[in-house]
Amino acid sequence: MAIPLTWYLILAAALFCIGFYGVLARRNAVPILMGVELMLNAVNINFLAFWRYVRPEEPVGQVFAIFVLAVAAAEAAVGLALIISIYRTRKTINVDRIDLLKG
């Protein structure tokens, strides 16, 4: 076993943080959604690495990763639909300019 578990965990943590930074820093709704997808897939690396190194005899981590993929797809579908609907009425998807509700 050449690559230790820690490396995978560091990669996942780094990807998760990059995704989270994208969510916080981007103003366009589509890159924000991309940031969320990055966060979800970072967690998938975690699940697969833990499955391989902690308890490889039970495929819990693999199954979980498949569920996460399915949820991520559903979330992207709904999210993009919302973004398109916003774009149709406002001609912008900049979240700073979607500011009707405040107080």
Added chain:
Amino acid sequence: MNAFEIIRWLSPELILLITGFVVLSVDLAMRRRDEGRTAAVIALIGLAVALVMSVLLVLNNPATIVASTFAVDPYATFFKVLAIIGASLVILSSMHFMRGKSLYLGEYYALLVFVTLAVSVAVSATNLMLVYVGIEFLSITSYILTGFLRNNRRSEEAAIKYFLYGASAGAVMLYGISLVYGATGTTDLVAVSELMKTTGGANHLLGIAAIVLLLGGFGFKASLVPFHQWAPDTYDGAPTPVTAFLATVSKAAGFAVAGRVFIMAFPHFTTDWMAIMGSLAILTMTVGNLTALKQTSVKRMLAYSSIAQAGYIVLGLAAYNPDGQTFTGLNGLLIYLFAYLFTNIGAFFVVLAVEKHAGSSDFSTFKGLAKRAPGLALLMTLFLLSLTGIPPTGGFLGKFYVFAAVVDRGLLILAAIAAVNAVIAAFYYLNVIRLMFFQESEDERPLTVSAGLNFSLVLSAIMVLAIGILAQPFITWAVDSVLMVSKRGF
């Protein structure tokens, strides 16, 4: 356990699933001729059958089914009953309110049935995998419902804000779940509790990190500060029946899942998560109440008030005491949520009636409501008094049970802060009563209320009073419902 047995255990969920699809097909067959009325009636019948089935199941011995991921126990049943009643009231009130606002009302009612299904899956889950899927199912259906009025700018803005916060919160929660899985190699709540013991320093830190990350997801659903930023805008912009649903049933689901996961999977971390819940309670109550004070629209004020209410509810977990005689904290949480369901749904429904009439819910539209619609003003007064926590309403009983649990645990500072907050809250609740009864209205048109809305308003009012006056059966039910979870065994 044979297939027939499993179908029987899962019957409430299966009925909800089938009802949802039947509603969709009927809507297709009707070609939107009757503005979703048939769809709504079928949805209500399906919900009623599911309610009966879940009550019947609670008479059996509790069990976990489907590879012990799904618990059919009194705790889950309590929240299923709560969710089904909440959804039925929301459908009843929508039948008039949503008419003419959307072309796709059949889908709206189908989504309300599916969101109820999501709640009943989430509250039954005893495996982190099903917890995650249940919560995300609930979130995704809620996003669609929030943005259902596609040509309404406020509704779609509410939905996109809810979606962006929700998707990130879900990912954070998932990271927490992956840490739990990494530490134990399992996602089953009972197995996790056996493997996550506070043996070493590193393991302890990992447990705390997992709890905090999980709270990102549960706190988001329950709108606890600092995960609340979406709540005011979403509650304000969403169609009002959906707001009523999000502020009660969806919030209750967040608390139910948080309670089950923390109590069943992290019993060795009880002091840690109690402290975290205590600080969240203080933050949530204070931020919610202080911001509610300066609102100028009743709907938005109720949005902030329901954040503040989440702060009182989480006191039940902050003062959790499995060995408590009368007050275990968790039973207070259940009583509070049940009373809060009818109180807050009622309050939002009054807003809905005024909004349908006046086109907005600014403070000015409530002026002189007592003259134009005395019944509505009286009901609103009852709901506001219950939110304030004045006897003999259900809100008082809920507050009494959580505050008593806090005092019982000796957390006197927490109790004092909660009491101060309850006084601040009284100020803005009573302000609305002042507007309704002691101010002159500019608008003299009498206000009419549809039959469905009238029925749900009166039913909510009766339940608010019943919980407050005939308290005993509700207390017994809540106490019985939490026994199983506290013992963590089947």
